[in-house]
Amino acid sequence: MPSLQFLPQPLTAAIVGCPFSGGQRRTGVDQGPIRLVEAGLVEQLKGLGWNVVFDGHHQFEEYNNLDDAPIGIMKNPRTVSQVNRSVAGVVMNHAKNGMLPVTLGGDHSLAMGTISGSLAVHPDACVIWIDAHADINTIETTDSGNMHGMPLSFLLGIGDKIQEFDWIKPVLKPERLVYIGLRDLDAGEKRLLREHNIKAFSMHEVDKYGIGKVVEMALDYVNPKRDLPIHLSFDVDALDPSVAPSTGTPVRGGLTFREGHYICEAIHETGLLVSLDLMEVNPSLAEAADADKTVAVGCSLVRAALGETLL
Numbered sequence: 001m002p003s004l005q006f007l008p009q010p011l012t013a014a015i016v017g018c019p020f021s022g023g024q025r026r027t028g029v030d031q032g033p034i035r036l037v038e039a040g041l042v043e044q045l046k047g048l049g050w051n052v053v054f055d056g057h058h059q060f061e062e063y064n065n066l067d068d069a070p071i072g073i074m075k076n077p078r079t080v081s082q083v084n085r086s087v088a089g090v091v092m093n094h095a096k097n098g099m100l101p102v103t104l105g106g107d108h109s110l111a112m113g114t115i116s117g118s119l120a121v122h123p124d125a126c127v128i129w130i131d132a133h134a135d136i137n138t139i140e141t142t143d144s145g146n147m148h149g150m151p152l153s154f155l156l157g158i159g160d161k162i163q164e165f166d167w168i169k170p171v172l173k174p175e176r177l178v179y180i181g182l183r184d185l186d187a188g189e190k191r192l193l194r195e196h197n198i199k200a201f202s203m204h205e206v207d208k209y210g211i212g213k214v215v216e217m218a219l220d221y222v223n224p225k226r227d228l229p230i231h232l233s234f235d236v237d238a239l240d241p242s243v244a245p246s247t248g249t250p251v252r253g254g255l256t257f258r259e260g261h262y263i264c265e266a267i268h269e270t271g272l273l274v275s276l277d278l279m280e281v282n283p284s285l286a287e288a289a290d291a292d293k294t295v296a297v298g299c300s301l302v303r304a305a306l307g308e309t310l311l
């Protein structure tokens with residue numbers, strides 16, 4: 001079994017299944033975690049030598065009937081806030097107990113919760129965000145009002161403060177965040193990345209340097225001494241739609257199957273991973289075969305991040 005520096009042996013992963021879709025408008029992304037678990041993810045991780053704790057998907061029922069008028073143009077803000085507050089608590093407890101939380105989305109607004117929870121226990125952790133999108137819109141910059149495009153602004157403390165989200169502390173410093181895979185940013189997001197000096201490796205850099213060099217440069221930036229814990233947030237839409245077709249906001253020109261897996265393998269090799277998100281698998285958006293393919297690639301990314309090797 002690989003050794004992970006920040007986690008006690010025997011290594012234990014806690015699966016946090018989050019069937020939540022309120023951060024965007026397409027139904028079905030709530031089925032992502034259910035399908036990933038049905039595909040055998042728990043057994044697969046056990047097969048890699050992990051102890052795995054999974055006691056069912058979270059239900060979030062108590063937040064279904066909130067009176068939830070838009071704030072600005074943000075949709076479902078109170079539901080997104082309360083669901084994430086509860087996810088933050090769950091992730092924090094798992095991390096406190098020395099486990100590696102693996103959060104299965106669900107839409108990417110869930111990173112408000114996972115990163116809040118993870119950084120409450122590992123305050124100096126860096127965040128590696130793999131995505132076609134920057135997910136850093138604020139209430140001022142969002143065009144869609146979909147909160148899955150906004151989690152990082154809350155975690156960074158950027159933008160107007162919104163009382164409904166005041167439980168979220170600005171736990172993430174811009175210099176502890178790095179992106180890989182970007183290719184579809186809103187104009188306001190490009191401005192925010194520049195203003196806050198946030199490091200990003202878009203698909204242009206992946207093409208230019210190759211994925212090996214890009215991951216090395218990304219780690220050199222957020223984790224130069226290779227001594228800080230890592231939270232990896234992987235949006236499956238970072239992959240090319242030919243590899244992961246069943247997702248809500250696909251963008252052509254994405255990471256290949258191997259590039260996506262290489263990122264996960266390389267981060268595993270650092271021994272610094274403390275928590276992982278796999279988000280935006282939406283099995284209802286494609287032909288059955290394409291949905292199966294997306295679920296399978298989701299499982300294999302998680303396995304790669306948790307130590308599966310090719311040899």
Ligand SMILES: NC(=[NH2+])NCCC[C@H](N)C(=O)O
Nearest residue numbers: 108133137144146148149249
């Ligand atoms: N997690 C995602 N898939 N985010 C897509 C966000 C797309 C767009 N930038 C928006 O804010 O609506």
Ligand SMILES: [Mn+2]
Nearest residue numbers: 132133235237
């Ligand atoms: Mn995305």
Ligand SMILES: [Mn+2]
Nearest residue numbers: 108131135235
């Ligand atoms: Mn995303």
